[in-house]
Amino acid sequence: MDNYYMFLCGVMWCRFGQQEAGKELLRAATSMDPDMRALARAMWANGALRLRKFERRAPTSPGTMLGGNRCG
Numbered sequence: 414m415d416n417y418y419m420f421l422c423g424v425m426w427c428r429f430g431q432q433e434a435g436k437e438l439l440r441a442a443t444s445m446d447p448d449m450r451a452l453a454r455a456m457w458a459n460g461a462l463r464l465r466k467f468e469r470r471a472p473t474s475p476g477t478m479l480g481g482n483r484c485g
Contacts, residue, residue: 439453
């Protein structure tokens with residue numbers, strides 16, 4: 414595992430919320446390499462914050478997804 418791969422996993426996790434990339438970041442967070450650990454932890458935390466913000470904005474019911482206009 415190298416820093417470039419970890420950076421790409423971080424991009425996939427932060428930008429798209431790809432679960433496998435997040436798992437790779439968590440695995441690298443326990444690396445013996447201090448730079449790898451720092452990169453993995455920072456990118457995982459950044460992606461987690463982004464996903465939480467996205468979940469708060471996401472509609473919670475079909476009625477809100479349709480702008481309040483329900484079919485039928």
